[in-house]
Amino acid sequence: MTMISKITPCLWFDHQAEEAANFYVSIFKNSRITEISRYSEVGQEQHGRPAGSVMVVEFELEGHRFTGLNGGPHFTLSPAISFQIDCADQAEVDYFWEKLGEGGPVEAQQCGWVQDKFGLSWQVVPSILRDLTKDLSDPRCKRAFGAMMQMKKLDIAELKKAYEG
Structure with missing residues (x-):
């Protein structure tokens, strides 16, 4: 609908x-x-x-x-605008990352962001990320956030591992 x-x-x-x-x-x-x-x-x-x-x-x-x-070549898409995809699990993260990243620039992949072959940026984010990084004064959240910053495609198991220490 x-x-x-x-x-x-x-x-x-x-x-x-x-x-x-x-x-x-x-x-x-x-x-x-x-x-x-x-x-x-x-x-x-x-x-x-x-x-x-x-x-x-x-x-x-x-x-x-x-x-x-x-509209012609006057304007192009930019990472300043992106669409966030809320993913229930790692299988969904993997699916959207692979499909949207196909033919896109590898250098534009970081911290869960992937750019497609048309230049549109997507944030492929597991739902659990909010809970793992919501309070950066919490050492567990800091660890998870630090792990995320090192990733290209987000890995839920590794994020949880960092959170748990």
Whole structure:
């Protein structure tokens, strides 16, 4: 079911919005492309896109609405904006890390963050991390936080081990 929201993230792509939407929909369950709009000859002097080419792709991931815009090379995605995935267990962490990181830059992987091949950053985070790092005045939380800072993909067993000392 679609969540009705006043706010929908719009992701700016050069020309890969449909490819990116298909990629994301293939990874997340309960996801779908809801609409594709195409450029026309109207406004071509501004947008410079061939009539009939994809302009906007609207899609849902786990009930959350997104828009992908083929706006040209003027702007690019940045790690300053990321989407956090709350993972129930290590299998989920591993799944999203592998799928989203496929083709993305390895150097952008750190502390549970992975960048996909389109430049979008994702935080692949086990739910338990909040409990393991919530009070950095607690030596156990400090140890878990320190362990997390050394990781690329987060490892729940290692985080718990650090927490327990």
